Amino acid sequence: xxxxxxxxxxxxxxxxxxxxxxxxxxxxxxxxxxxxxxxxxxxxxxxxxxxxxxxxxxxxxxxxxxxxxxxxxxxxxxxxxxxxxxxxxxxxxxxxxxxxxxxxxxxxxxxxxxxxxxxxxxxxxxxxxxxxxxxxxxxxxxxxxxxxxxxxxxxxxxxxxxxxxxxxxxxxxxxxxxxxxxxxxxxxxxxxxxxxxxxxxxxxxxxxxxxxxxxxxxxxxxxxxxxxxxxxxxxxxxxxxxxxxxxxxxxxxxxxxxxxxxxxxxxxxxxxxxxxxxxxxxxxxxxxxxxxxxxxxxxxxxxxxxxxxxx
Amino acid sequence: xxxxxxxxxxxxxxxxxxxxxxxxxxxxxxxxxxxxxxxxxxxxxxxxxxxxxxxxxxxxxxxxxxxxxxxxxxxxxxxxxxxxxxxxxxxxxxxxxxxxxxxxxxxxxxxxxxxxxxxxxxxxxxxxxxxxxxxxxxxxxxxxxxxxxxxxxxxxxxxxxxxxxxxxxxxxxxxxxxxxxxxxxxxxxxxxxxxxxxxxxxxxxxxxxxxxxxxxxxxxxxxxxxxxxxxxxxxxxxxxxxxx
Numbered sequence: 001x002x003x004x005x006x007x008x009x010x011x012x013x014x015x016x017x018x019x020x021x022x023x024x025x026x027x028x029x030x031x032x033x034x035x036x037x038x039x040x041x042x043x044x045x046x047x048x049x050x051x052x053x054x055x056x057x058x059x060x061x062x063x064x065x066x067x068x069x070x071x072x073x074x075x076x077x078x079x080x081x082x083x084x085x086x087x088x089x090x091x092x093x094x095x096x097x098x099x100x101x102x103x104x105x106x107x108x109x110x111x112x113x114x115x116x117x118x119x120x121x122x123x124x125x126x127x128x129x130x131x132x133x134x135x136x137x138x139x140x141x142x143x144x145x146x147x148x149x150x151x152x153x154x155x156x157x158x159x160x161x162x163x164x165x166x167x168x169x170x171x172x173x174x175x176x177x178x179x180x181x182x183x184x185x186x187x188x189x190x191x192x193x194x195x196x197x198x199x200x201x202x203x204x205x206x207x208x209x210x211x212x213x214x215x216x217x218x219x220x221x222x223x224x225x226x227x228x229x230x231x232x233x234x235x236x237x238x239x240x241x242x243x244x245x246x247x248x249x250x251x252x253x254x255x256x257x258x259x260x261x262x263x264x265x266x267x268x269x270x271x272x273x274x275x276x277x278x279x280x281x282x283x284x285x286x287x288x289x290x291x292x293x294x295x296x297x298x299x300x301x302x303x304x305x306x307x308x309x310x311x
Numbered sequence: 312x313x314x315x316x317x318x319x320x321x322x323x324x325x326x327x328x329x330x331x332x333x334x335x336x337x338x339x340x341x342x343x344x345x346x347x348x349x350x351x352x353x354x355x356x357x358x359x360x361x362x363x364x365x366x367x368x369x370x371x372x373x374x375x376x377x378x379x380x381x382x383x384x385x386x387x388x389x390x391x392x393x394x395x396x397x398x399x400x401x402x403x404x405x406x407x408x409x410x411x412x413x414x415x416x417x418x419x420x421x422x423x424x425x426x427x428x429x430x431x432x433x434x435x436x437x438x439x440x441x442x443x444x445x446x447x448x449x450x451x452x453x454x455x456x457x458x459x460x461x462x463x464x465x466x467x468x469x470x471x472x473x474x475x476x477x478x479x480x481x482x483x484x485x486x487x488x489x490x491x492x493x494x495x496x497x498x499x500x501x502x503x504x505x506x507x508x509x510x511x512x513x514x515x516x517x518x519x520x521x522x523x524x525x526x527x528x529x530x531x532x533x534x535x536x537x538x539x540x541x542x543x544x545x546x547x548x549x550x551x552x553x554x555x
Contacts, residue, residue, distance in 0.1 A: 054552070074401050077399065077400060080399075082399040087393070088390075088392040088396070089396070090328060091332070092328045092331040093328055093331075104320050105320075105402050106400075107401075144396070148401075
């Protein structure tokens, strides 16, 4: 059993006026794709930059591949690849030149042609970097992070500003990293990205981790949502741990009344529901899940509470 | 790979990029030579003035390849995030900064060589008499102005304002330090200011080595003090990242 690739215990980071990270704990196993998900200002980038060695932590324990990143040991930098948020590049070199230069900085780099292929830069090798489009520059970011053949790759909001096609291409690259057995820590504020890529996700807000788990599991334990349209046209919904009982009750009472149950659906809460529940500002009016959950035996009551949410 | 080998790789990349960037090549290289040609034409036949101009332009070359060039490079790379990206690689900071310094030294050496050859070929200053003094002042000047240039870069808030900061320091400096005329002919208060700054002493040293034969070693004291101040400011203020 390997030690985890990343271990974080009670990490705090205080800037002069704000506490950006307020005591978080998580581990990332080797070979795992782990996501830090949260709204802007949640503390994701601060956390990642502490792990990358760019920021000093205020307190807590941090271990990356067995090293303390705060000391920035070269042995660690040789095994880690970093895709920064908006990292710039030299302007007067070609893609191949800069990749070859970067490869030379690492003890056992990957083959440059292979990296070009992996990052989707085939055909651009002889192009000067200043002539690349935004999407191509982002691919170069990936390529530069991969060329040292790192065991662990940090991706800080890797697809922000991408068009849909470019996002899919970037996702494909991340998946191929996972296939190569790399450990990936990525931050994102896109739910679909976390759901599509991550083995596990930590949802952050205001410097804290609210929940951690596999995207599919984050909804588990939460309640099923049953939605239908009443005879008067209003939408009603209930959350329940036992949809079978509730459906039986709803359908039999509808049959007894001779009314159709239109638009009946049963849904599991998606990552999005969990995320919005956790990260929504209480002042904005999102209700506590417990208050709208009802016992399936209590029968429909009017008006059925419609949960307000920001979507 | 050893630090020296990494620094060598970085140095070769810097050289390659330099010649591909027309604006860098112009400000670092062509400008002092343009001034040499223009003022050389104006002073044609006037050997006294040419004897001042040639070492003056040599001193200006030292400043423009270091004090002018480094802030442009460092501020651009810092604000663009290239420095931050480099910091995430195994490249040691010392190897990187050493490569940048070697790059500036190379430019200064090439430019001094051109000025000396031009002085011999066109401006009647002949070959330098004292190569030791020439080398000593060239090296002292490069070290001093490279460190001051790095320190200046830390004070520049963004790339757009680089030209303003650099020229605000560079143009008055060359105007009062005897690049285009003999600094001793300037009014006393300007001469006093110039004497407190390093360039006039570098030019005196170069002038002694190239033309007059005067020993000007005492000027190294002022240059050394500025070098020490530059070293402290360059190291303490160094930033790898743009301020948010």
